Amino acid sequence: MNFKTPLLQLGDVLITSIQTDLSDAQVSEFQQDLVRAIGVKNANAVVIDISALDVVDSFMARVINDTARAARLVGAEVAVCGIQPYVAMTLVEMGRQLFDVQTTFNLEQALAAVKAAVDVRL
Amino acid sequence: MKDLDITTFMTENFAQIISLWQSKLEKILGQRLGNAPSIQLERHCKGLLESFIGTLTIKDNDHAEAELITLLTEVGTIWARKGLSASETSNFILTLKEALNSNVFEVYGDSDAQAFQMILEWQQRLDQLLMICHQAYTNSREKLIKQQNAALLELSSPVVKMWDQILLVPLIGVIDTVRARQITESLLTEITKQESTVAVMDLTGVPVFDTAVAGHLIKTVNAAHMLGCKVILTGISAEGALVLTKLGIEFKQVLTRGNLHSGVQAAFALKGLSVTLKSVA
Amino acid sequence: MNNKLKSIQLPIKTVDDIVLTRRKAREVAIKMGFGLADQTRLASAVSELARNVIQYAQQGECEISDQSTPEIVILQVLIFDYGPGIADLEAALRDGFSTSQGLGAGLPGCRRLMDEFYIESGLQQGTKIRIQIHASSL
Numbered sequence: 001m002n003f004k005t006p007l008l009q010l011g012d013v014l015i016t017s018i019q020t021d022l023s024d025a026q027v028s029e030f031q032q033d034l035v036r037a038i039g040v041k042n043a044n045a046v047v048i049d050i051s052a053l054d055v056v057d058s059f060m061a062r063v064i065n066d067t068a069r070a071a072r073l074v075g076a077e078v079a080v081c082g083i084q085p086y087v088a089m090t091l092v093e094m095g096r097q098l099f100d101v102q103t104t105f106n107l108e109q110a111l112a113a114v115k116a117a118v119d120v121r122l
Numbered sequence: 123m124k125d126l127d128i129t130t131f132m133t134e135n136f137a138q139i140i141s142l143w144q145s146k147l148e149k150i151l152g153q154r155l156g157n158a159p160s161i162q163l164e165r166h167c168k169g170l171l172e173s174f175i176g177t178l179t180i181k182d183n184d185h186a187e188a189e190l191i192t193l194l195t196e197v198g199t200i201w202a203r204k205g206l207s208a209s210e211t212s213n214f215i216l217t218l219k220e221a222l223n224s225n226v227f228e229v230y231g232d233s234d235a236q237a238f239q240m241i242l243e244w245q246q247r248l249d250q251l252l253m254i255c256h257q258a259y260t261n262s263r264e265k266l267i268k269q270q271n272a273a274l275l276e277l278s279s280p281v282v283k284m285w286d287q288i289l290l291v292p293l294i295g296v297i298d299t300v301r302a303r304q305i306t307e308s309l310l311t312e313i314t315k316q317e318s319t320v321a322v323m324d325l326t327g328v329p330v331f332d333t334a335v336a337g338h339l340i341k342t343v344n345a346a347h348m349l350g351c352k353v354i355l356t357g358i359s360a361e362g363a364l365v366l367t368k369l370g371i372e373f374k375q376v377l378t379r380g381n382l383h384s385g386v387q388a389a390f391a392l393k394g395l396s397v398t399l400k401s402v403a
Numbered sequence: 404m405n406n407k408l409k410s411i412q413l414p415i416k417t418v419d420d421i422v423l424t425r426r427k428a429r430e431v432a433i434k435m436g437f438g439l440a441d442q443t444r445l446a447s448a449v450s451e452l453a454r455n456v457i458q459y460a461q462q463g464e465c466e467i468s469d470q471s472t473p474e475i476v477i478l479q480v481l482i483f484d485y486g487p488g489i490a491d492l493e494a495a496l497r498d499g500f501s502t503s504q505g506l507g508a509g510l511p512g513c514r515r516l517m518d519e520f521y522i523e524s525g526l527q528q529g530t531k532i533r534i535q536i537h538a539s540s541l
Contacts, residue, residue, distance in 0.1 A: 020422070021418075021421065021422045021450075023418040023419075024418070054429075054443065054446070055425055055443065055446045055447050055450050056447070057447050057450040057451045057454060057509075058451060058509050058512060059450075059451075059454050081350070083348050083349060084443075085307075085310035085311060085313070085314050085345075085349060086310075086439050086440050086442075086443035086444075087443060087447075088310060088345040088346075088348040088349055089303075089306055089307065089310060089345050089440060089443070089444075090440075090443050090444045090447045090516065091345070091348065092306075092341040092342075092344045092345040092348075093341065093444060093512075093515055093516050094447070094512030094513070094515060094516055095498060095511065095512050095515055103347065103348045103349070103350055104349075104350030105313065105314060105317060105319075105349045105350040105351070106317060106350075109317075109319065109350050110350075113350075268539055303440070307440055
C-alpha cells in the first residue's frame with residue numbers, strides 16, 4: 001500500500017509529522033493514511049510531531065484531536081510532541097483545553113509516554 | 123527713554139540676563155545636575171533666550187519655535203533623568219522670568235509703565251514655555267516608570283532550575299493578566315531549554331487568590347502540560363483553598379501540595395528520586 | 404514620525420490564502436518590533452478569522468496596517484467579507500458556540516487573544532472584524 005504521508009516505524013510505534021497547514025483534502029488524506037497504516041503495520045502506538053507548526057488555530061487543533069481519536073479507535077496509543085512554546089501559550093489563551101491527547105515536548109519523551117501506555121495495556 | 127521693544131531690550135541686555143539667570147539657577151540647583159553642569163546649563167540658557175527672542179522678533183517664526191521646543195524638551199528630559207523634581211524643573215523658566223523682571227527694573231527703574239507693559243507681555247509667553255518644559259519632564263518620567271515596570275516584571279517571575287528536568291517557580295506578589303502572561307512565557311521558555319518534565323510552582327507569596335488568579339494559573343499549568351511538563355502547585359493558603367472551592371474551581375490534573383517541602387518531595391518522586399540522610403562520619 | 408508601514412491589502416479566496424495572510428501578518432509584526440508571543444497570537448487570530456471567511460463566505464479581504472500612536476505601537480488587521488453574515492453576534496461570541504465543525508473557540512478565543520477586537524455583522528450584511536495588538540513604544 002502506498003502512503004503519501006511520511007510515516008516512520010520504530011518497533012510497534014508509528015511516527016508521523018504535520019509539516020504545514022493542511023487543506024481539507026490533505027487533512028482527510030493524512031487521517032486515512034495514518035489510520036490505515038496502524039492496521040497494516042500492526043502498530044500499537046502513534047506519535048504525531050507538530051514541531052513544524054508555528055501557528056495552530058482551532059481548525060488545526062481539531063484536525064489533530066480528530067486524528068488522535070481515530071487512531072485510538074483502531075487501537076493505538078497516541079502522543080503529540082514538539083508543540084512550540086508560543087503555540088501552547090496561544091492555545092491556552094484562546095481558552096479551553098484544545099488537546100485531549102497526551103502532549104510532550106520532544107520525541108524521546110513522546111516515545112517513552114506511548115510505550116508506558118502500551119505497557120499498562122499489556 | 124527708549125521706545126518700548128521687548129526684543130531690543132533682551133538683545134541689548136542679553137549678557138546680563140543670562141548671567142543673572144544662570145547664577146539664580148545654579149544657586150537653586152547646587153550640585154544636583156552633576157559635576158560639569160555649567161557648560162551645558164550655559165548652552166541651554168543661551169540657546170533658549172536666543173530662540174525666544176527669535177520667536178518674538180518675527181511672528182510665526184517656525185525655525186525659532188522648533189528650536190525653542192527642542193531645547194525645552196531636552197532640558198525637561200535631562201533634568202527628569204537626573205532625578206530632579208517637577209518643581210525644580212519649573213525653576214528653569216521661573217528663574218528666567220525673575221532674571222528678566224529684575225533686569226527690566228534695573229534698566230527702566232521700578233515704577234516705569236513701559237517696564238510693566240513688557241513684563242505683562244513676556245509673562246504669557248513664558249508660561250507657555252513652562253508648560254512645554256513641564257510636559258517634556260512628565261513624558262520622560264512616565265517613560266522611566268514604564269521601563270522600571272518592565273524591569274520589575276522580569277525580576278519578579280524567576281524560573282529556577284532545581285534539579286535535572288525539575289523547575290521551581292516561586293511566585294510573589296499580585297498576579298494580573300500581564301504578569302501571568304510573563305510567568306507563562308518564562309516558564310515555557312525554561313521548559314524547552316531544560317527539557318523539564320516537572321515544575322513546582324510555589325504560591326506562598328501570593329496574597330490574593332481569587333477566580334482571576336486561578337484562571338491565569340490554570341492557563342499556565344495547561345500550557346506547561348502541552349509541553350509535557352507536569353506542574354505541582356504548593357503553598358495555597360487555607361483562605362485561598364476555601365475561596366477556590368466556594369467558587370467551584372478545582373485544579374484538575376494538577377498536583378497540589380501544602381507547602382514547598384512536600385512539593386519538592388513530590389517532584390523528586392515523579393522523577394524516581396529521593397532525598398536520604400547520609401551518615402556523617 | 405513618518406516611518407509607519409504602508410498598509411497591505413490581501414485577498415482571501417482559497418485555503419492557501421489563509422497561510423499567506425497570517426504569514427504576512429507575522430512579517431508585519433516582526434517589522435514593527437513585536438515579540439514572538441505577540442507574533443504567534445496575532446498569526447493564530449488572523450488564521451482563525453481568515454478560515455472563517457473561507458468557510459462561511461467563500462471569499463473576502465484582509466487589510467494589515469500600522470496604527471501606532473506616539474505612546475503605543477498598534478498593529479491592526481481588518482478582515483471583511485460580503486457573505487451571509489452572523490445572525491446572532493452575541494451567541495457567536497459565546498464559548499462553545501459553533502455552526503460548523505469547529506471547536507467553538509474561534510471568535511471568543513480570538514477576542515481573548517487580541518488587545519482590541521471589534522466585530523460588525525448582521526444577516527445578509529457580511530462580516531467585518533477589526534483586531535489589534537498593542538505594545539508600549541519604549
